[in-house]
Amino acid sequence: MVKKYETPMLDQLETGPWPSFITGIRDLADNHKDERIQAVNHSLLGQLEHSYETRKGYWKGGTVSVFGYGGGIIPRFSEVGNQFEASREFHTLRVQPPAGNHYTTGILRQLADSWEKYGSGLITFHGQTGNIMFIGTTTENTQHFFDEVNSYGFDLGGAGPCVRTAMSCVGATRCEQSCANEHKLHLKLVNNFTDDVHRPALPYKFKFKVSGCPNDCQNAIERSDFAVIGTWRDEIKVKQDEVKAFVKEKGRKYVINNVISRCPTNCISLEDDDTLEINNSDCVRCMHCLNVMNKALSPGDDKGVTLLIGGKRTLKIGDLMGTVIVPFLKMESDEDYDRIVEIAEETIDFFAENALEHERTGEMIERIGLINFLEGIGIDVDPNMVSHPRESSYARMDTWDEEAEKWNNRKSETAA
Numbered sequence: 001m002v003k004k005y006e007t008p009m010l011d012q013l014e015t016g017p018w019p020s021f022i023t024g025i026r027d028l029a030d031n032h033k034d035e036r037i038q039a040v041n042h043s044l045l046g047q048l049e050h051s052y053e054t055r056k057g058y059w060k061g062g063t064v065s066v067f068g069y070g071g072g073i074i075p076r077f078s079e080v081g082n083q084f085e086a087s088r089e090f091h092t093l094r095v096q097p098p099a100g101n102h103y104t105t106g107i108l109r110q111l112a113d114s115w116e117k118y119g120s121g122l123i124t125f126h127g128q129t130g131n132i133m134f135i136g137t138t139t140e141n142t143q144h145f146f147d148e149v150n151s152y153g154f155d156l157g158g159a160g161p162c163v164r165t166a167m168s169c170v171g172a173t174r175c176e177q178s179c180a181n182e183h184k185l186h187l188k189l190v191n192n193f194t195d196d197v198h199r200p201a202l203p204y205k206f207k208f209k210v211s212g213c214p215n216d217c218q219n220a221i222e223r224s225d226f227a228v229i230g231t232w233r234d235e236i237k238v239k240q241d242e243v244k245a246f247v248k249e250k251g252r253k254y255v256i257n258n259v260i261s262r263c264p265t266n267c268i269s270l271e272d273d274d275t276l277e278i279n280n281s282d283c284v285r286c287m288h289c290l291n292v293m294n295k296a297l298s299p300g301d302d303k304g305v306t307l308l309i310g311g312k313r314t315l316k317i318g319d320l321m322g323t324v325i326v327p328f329l330k331m332e333s334d335e336d337y338d339r340i341v342e343i344a345e346e347t348i349d350f351f352a353e354n355a356l357e358h359e360r361t362g363e364m365i366e367r368i369g370l371i372n373f374l375e376g377i378g379i380d381v382d383p384n385m386v387s388h389p390r391e392s393s394y395a396r397m398d399t400w401d402e403e404a405e406k407w408n409n410r411k412s413e414t415a416a
Contacts, residue, residue, distance in 0.1 A: 002038045003086070004029075005046030009053065028121045036086075040120045040136060043086035047078060064091050064139050066146045069198045072156030073142060089138040090120070094131035094157035095149060096190070099183035100171045101126070110152065118145035129207070130167035131157040155194075161358075162200035163193045163348065167224075168210040169217045177290065178212035179230030179303040180331055185340065186210050192341050196348065203355040206348060213299065214285040220311070220322070225351075225361040226344055227308040227322045234300035235280040236289075242296035247274040259289050304330045307340065309347060310362030320362040323370065325377075327384035346377040380410060 013020045022045070029041035051057055064075040074092040081088030095111075097103075111132070115123060120136030127133040137145060146156065157165035168186035172178035189208050196202070209220035212230040220227035247255050252270065260270050267282035268289055276296070290297045307329065308322030326343070330336060347361070350373070355364040365373045374381055 002035055002042055004042050005049060005084075007045050007049040010045060010049050025122065032116075032121060034116065037116060037121045039086040040090075041122070043084040044090065044120070044136065047080060047084040047087055050080060050083070059090070064142055066143050066156070069156060071158055071160045071162050071198060071200045074159055087120075087136070090136045091139065091142055093119075093134040093137065093142065093145065094127065094129065094159055094165065095134060096155050096157045096165050097126060097130065097132055099168050099186040099190075100173070102170075102173070107152075111149065111154070114145060114148045118148070129157065129164050130209075131165045156198065158197045158200075158205070160200040161202045161204050162198075162206070163196035163202070164205050164207045165197070166190050166208040166210070167218050167220075169212050171212050175212065176294065177215060177287070177299060179232055179299050180210075180212050180228070180305050182210045182212040182228075182230070185228060185305075185331075185337060188337050188341055189344060193344070193348070202348070202352050204358050204360055206351060206361065208344070213287065215287045215291070221308055222311050222319070222321060223313060224311050224322070225309060226347060227311055228340065229306045229308065230303065231285055231306050231328065232300035232303045233328055234302035236278055236283065236300060237298045238276055238278065239296050240275045243276050243293065244274045246293050246296055259292050262288055302330075304328050305340070307343065310360075310365050312360045312362050315358075315360055316363050317366060320360075320366070322362075323365065324382075324385050325374070325379055327382060343377065343379070350376040380414075381407075383407065 010022050013022045014026075025041050025045060029038055029045060032038050032041075047058060058079040059076045060079055062075040062077050064073050065071070066073070072094050074094070076090045076092065078084060078088050078090065112121075112123065115121060115134050118137055118141040119134055122135040124133035124135060134145070166186050166189050168182040169175070169178075171182040186208075189210075190197075193208075196206075206226070207224040208226045208228075209218040209224035210228045211218045211220045214229060214231055216227075216229055218224075220229060247270070250258075252274070255270055260268055264286055265282045265284055267279040269277045271277055290299065305326075305328075306324060307326040309325045310320055311322035312320050329339065351361050351364060354368065354376070355361070356367075359367075370385065371381065374385075
């Protein structure tokens with residue numbers, strides 16, 4: 001007989017106009033064919049109601065792992081397990097998704113079946129780190145579930161002070177804006193840093209994210225320590241016939257209000273004959289015009305990637321955007337992909353040796369200075385690395401010409 005609990009406070013969460021997470025848990029608790037899953041979810045609802053009543057959380061951590069791994073599992077033991085026996089242990093497993101989150105319906109059903117066999121049935125697609133979050137299992141079943149999903153190709157993701165699960169956008173398979181082979185790069189990084197994912201040995205977390213164009217659908221610049229963004233360095237490709245068709249359909253006023261006037265650098269204009277004129281030297285790749293007029297405008301042909309390091313959400317010093325480390329890198333050969341992996345290796349090694357405990361890469365760079373960081377990973381200083389313009393106009397300019405000449409000489413020597 002499945003034990004049920006009175007949950008008046010949780011019931012209120014289902015009465016509003018918005019969908020509630022309680023509904024999904026209750027569906028498993030009331031309607032699932034497996035009594036074990038019913039019991040686990042009723043127990044979970046009971047403990048959550050108890051937490052709402054007492055305004056306290058009752059989950060504590062511990063150590064749970066599978067053989068050979070040190071991370072990938074978030075242990076949760078209930079401090080009120082005697083009252084809610086079926087959810088006494090409620091561990092979460094992070095599992096790495098395929099690059100670009102490309103699944104088949106068959107593999108999704110297989111994952112769900114495996115979790116219903118060993119877990120609570122609760123799954124999150126996907127957590128903030130990009131993992132598939134399998135929520136709620138016992139210490140004993142943790143190993144069984146991992147063995148089963150690992151047998152058909154899935155591996156645990158990162159948890160703790162380690163390299164976290166990499167993420168990439170849907171990519172060229174489904175998006176016309178793609179400027180890079182996102183999934184190949186994703187695979188290269190994951191394969192190279194698998195040991196750093198499974199065995200936490202860093203001061204804090206380190207995240208890779210790959211977006212195929214400056215739209216940055218992965219929020220890589222804001223949310224990853226190592227962001228790879230696809231871009232181009234020649235002119236935007238313009239199909240003037242499609243421009244004229246768009247103007248005819250929407251009207252000149254619409255195009256001016258929604259495309260021309262919204263260009264952040266005013267580099268695009270609508271001519272009298274309903275064609276577009278673009279000053280590409282001023283374009284900052286904001287992607288707005290390409291997104292609105294996607295049939296008429298598309299990225300140029302000279303494609304590559306930009307590398308940015310140090311993005312993160314609020315921790316010690318507030319939110320940070322990634323700082324440009326490599327402004328442009330062509331991705332034409334395996335050597336180019338290996339170069340990105342090499343930079344990542346140097347960055348992680350430097351981070352491991354120089355960061356403070358519980359300090360992200362961006363915070364380390366803020367503390368030691370960008371110059372010291374660049375010297376540590378073997379990257380030359382580049383004017384494109386400026387992350388924030390000067391707010392004071394009183395800046396010495398008498399030595400700028402000499403510094404520019406030094407930089408140009410370095411670039412010439414590198415090219416030679």
